[in-house]
Amino acid sequence: MGPGGEQVGVVCVEDALRLAEEAGLDLVEVAPDAKPPVAKLMDYGKFKYEAAQKARDARRNQANTQLKEIRFRLKIDDHDFGVKKGHVERFLSQGDKVKVMIMFRGREQSRPEAGVRLLQRLAEEVGELATVESMPRQDGRNMTMVLAPTKRKSDALNEQRKRREAERKERRGKRQERAIKDQARSAKADTTDKN
Secondary structure, three states: OOOOOOOOOOOOHHHHHHHHHHHOOEEEEEEOOOOOOEEEEEOHHHHHHHHHHHHHHHHHHOOOOOEEEEEEEOOOOHHHHHHHHHHHHHHHHOOOEEEEEEEOOHHHHHOHHHHHHHHHHHHHHOOOOEEEEEEEEEEOOEEEEEEEEOOOHHHHHHHHHHHHHHHHHHHHHHHHHHHHHHHHHHHHHHHHHHO
């Protein structure tokens, strides 16, 4: 293949190398397993640089989802449940997965259905932010469930960025309004002082 992607046809290696030398390009084997092998005339240094740029951009745009963990006890007060639910909601709104763990002690282990009810209650209350990725299951003394956010992490970060920008614009506008009022007040005070 030529530098513009056009088909040159089946050419012996010596002729292909000569064409590359004349064009000031490199001969790069693209598909070695094909019959006959496919090679392309290109600037290999530029090709490697562009591939590295694409990989860096892909890494920058990729949002790393973390697995956050929050622990409950089977006997939890309503207020404490609300506080922990708030943490779960914050993690989910940031686009992270949440592993919810209930720790059983002593006789509590004989009542796993109470743990399932507690986890289901939490899943229902955060239902608009999350979906249950793994159902509640007993793991020795603990019962775990994983909640996945309905939004992707990148969407959550973009939403957060937009919200912050809107808040900045609003503060900037209020600051400018205050400055204008202060100038008008000082101008009015100057005119009354002169009279």
